[in-house]
Amino acid sequence: MIIDGFDKLTLLDYPGHVACIIFTRGCNFRCSYCQNSSLILHKKEKGNFSEEEILDYLNLRKNVLDGIVISGGEPTVQPELINFIKKVKAIGLKVKLDTNGSNPKVLKELVSNKLVDYVAMDIKNSLDKYEIVAKCKVNEKALKESIKILKNGSVDYEFRTTLIKNYHTIDDVKSIYKLVKGSKYYIQNFKMSDDVLDKNLIGFEADELEKIKAIFKNEKNVEIRGL
Numbered sequence: 001m002i003i004d005g006f007d008k009l010t011l012l013d014y015p016g017h018v019a020c021i022i023f024t025r026g027c028n029f030r031c032s033y034c035q036n037s038s039l040i041l042h043k044k045e046k047g048n049f050s051e052e053e054i055l056d057y058l059n060l061r062k063n064v065l066d067g068i069v070i071s072g073g074e075p076t077v078q079p080e081l082i083n084f085i086k087k088v089k090a091i092g093l094k095v096k097l098d099t100n101g102s103n104p105k106v107l108k109e110l111v112s113n114k115l116v117d118y119v120a121m122d123i124k125n126s127l128d129k130y131e132i133v134a135k136c137k138v139n140e141k142a143l144k145e146s147i148k149i150l151k152n153g154s155v156d157y158e159f160r161t162t163l164i165k166n167y168h169t170i171d172d173v174k175s176i177y178k179l180v181k182g183s184k185y186y187i188q189n190f191k192m193s194d195d196v197l198d199k200n201l202i203g204f205e206a207d208e209l210e211k212i213k214a215i216f217k218n219e220k221n222v223e224i225r226g227l
């Protein structure tokens with residue numbers, strides 16, 4: 001796998017768990033709000049960290065870590081992902097995967113063989129407006145398939161959407177919810193960072209977030225972050 005980022009400790013990225021996090025290079029989407037654009041555009045031949053380095057660290061710290069978060073970029077574009085995860089599981093640690101859901105084949109293999117313990121899948125927008133966020137051709141069938149795999153599987157998961165005022169309306173949020181209803185769903189507001197390519201993007205105002213909160217007030221599985 002090509003691994004460009006590695007944080008030895010995170011208490012935030014795998015809620016309730018002490019974990020480390022790796023960031024794989026490359027992504028098949030080109031979201032203009034991507035907080036890790038340097039990972040998706042990188043051209044160097046080798047990653048900044050080798051698999052061996054990460055596995056050595058996990059072996060050394062397996063008594064204090066609960067697991068590892070595999071994020072990116074989009075981890076499922078890495079041909080070695082499944083083999084790497086098998087090596088992590090052999091150490092006895094949990095695996096959380098962050099994914100854009102574009103690769104149901106890999107997701108299915110991971111979920112049905114319980115190679116992952118938690119999956120967080122981004123839902124970029126309502127299906128008819130997906131491509132204006134992903135900035136590329138998107139396979140709608142693949143996304144629906146990934147949603148189905150997570151809903152029907154026995155691995156814990158969440159869906160999440162980053163709200164961007166330039167791309168989303170409150171009606172879009174309602175449409176997205178139809179796709180994920182019944183599942184854990186997190187709505188988070190966009191925040192600008194140095195790595196975001198499009199500096200014109202903005203998040204929702206507090207009053208708009210309050211409106212969204214009111215829409216979901218009876219849905220216990222929906223959480224709005226950043227209010």
Ligand code: SF4
Pocket residue numbers: 027028029030031033034035036037040072073074100134
């Ligand atoms: S899917 Fe994720 S990693 Fe890929 S471009 Fe979009 S935000 Fe970035």
